[in-house]
Amino acid sequence: MKVRISKEEEEEVEEQPLSPMASVFLSPEVDYCAVTIMGFKTKFCPDVILDALKHNVSKHPRFSSKLVPTLYNILQLVHFNMIKSKVVPNIDPKEIGEDGQGFVDDYISRLTTIPLDRSRPLWDMHILNVKTSDAESVVVTRSHHSLGDGMSMISLILACTHKTSDPGNTDIPSLKRRETVPRGLRKQGWFLRLIFTVGSTMRLLWNTFVDTVLLFATILFLKDTKTPLKGGKDVGRNPTRFYRRTISLDDIKLIKNSMNMTINDVLLGVTQAALSRYLNRLYGKNHEEDRALSWNQNHLPRKLRFRAGCTVNLRSDIGFKPLADMMAKDSKCRWGNYFSFIILPFSISLQTDPLVYLKISKSIMARKKHSYHAALAYFIIKSIRTVFGAKAAAATFNRPVVNLTTCVSNVIGPMDEISFRGHPIAYIAPSNYGQSQALLVHYISYAGKMIISLAVDPTIIPDPHQICDDMEESLKATKAALFERGLLEHPHQ
16 A cells, blocks of 8 residues: 555645755755665554654654755645545555565565655655565655655654553663763873873874875775676666565674674674675686585685775764654754765675674774764765755765765664554664665664665675575674684573
8 A cells, every 4th residue: 555645635835945965865866765664563554654644744844845846956845634645555465476575575676666756745655464474564665865864764763653562651762972082091190181182183184084085086986896796877777676684683782792892893794794705605606616615715806895885873962862852953963864974995805713804894993983084075065065066966975876885874773662553563674775886785773683674786686685694694603703712601592
């Protein structure tokens, strides 16, 4: 089923200009859409959607706005009568057959080929009461990236949900950024603190300078090595398929604590290990004499340049906030596209010790955290948009996307199981489509689980399930290595 709102139910009220980043995302060069796939443990009642739209979504300006094509692009605010909204069934039960998961995957993939109607607000919602491998029904929300980033979209979902175990509890846990000054140093004398501050500032300036040079080089000419995972300019026009895999968040936390690193460091290390396995297997198949392949035989080419764009939240408050707080004018966790990216060099190599991938990822992330790379990239794009217009800014934004191999993101989701108006949610899988990369990797934590969500171009990556398998195997190998060295007291199976 697809939620549709007839044009007779619209009432224009006012107009307002688009924000700089929103206008960039509305340019043809960067026409990205976000997809949030939610699996439910029960069949979904369409009337629940109408109630949620009425009390939450309809009050949000960006979700009740349509684009008026002008020189500067204008958002035209409209009112929607959600009670009179029409839920139109468009599923033939005969099409589902016995493979409910395959039907849902095909349905969502077809959506990526259908543009959002620009004469209406740039989002829609699809209700699929189809039983899949891990859900009784699936709801797919498709929204243009100009409406908001991943943090904004998850906050909107939280506004429509409640904790399953405690329906009356709507509190949202607060998170703060890590301290940049070690606690032990605060107790030292002023001279040691001065030395630390001077040294830290010098490293910050040097790292920012190097990252700036590499950023401009990537925008102008520096491309990744052509590999079986590398996309191109035309990839965004192809249908996109979405796959997911669920792994244990407790396992990731065990590794994080044992290696004294962050969850992002662990995920990046596991991703590098998995993609190394996957590419090594593909390159090995090119050798006819290696019919019986083993994953530990090195077939990777030398000097492989493989980089990933990693999204970075620029808000001063990184935790989720109530929707009303995010919409406030002076909010420190504002709604919108307040994110940037950093460029991460991946180590695509076959390591006999799986912990090497973690050490490499920890080193890379530690250096990137001590740089203004993300803020500078955002400033450059915003400045170009102001001076030269949205089209030039979009072209600048898209150049690194074309020249890099993949993109990785991690969103902190609800810590407890949540329900959508009495419908328990089994999983949440956010992703994107429309980009020039053949592989996107999204992570989201939810109710003690870590969900891996892949968006792939099937013409380039025909076996994305293998990447998910390699991620699971890499996580198991990492945990086993820590246990063998006595760094884990109890192996969590």
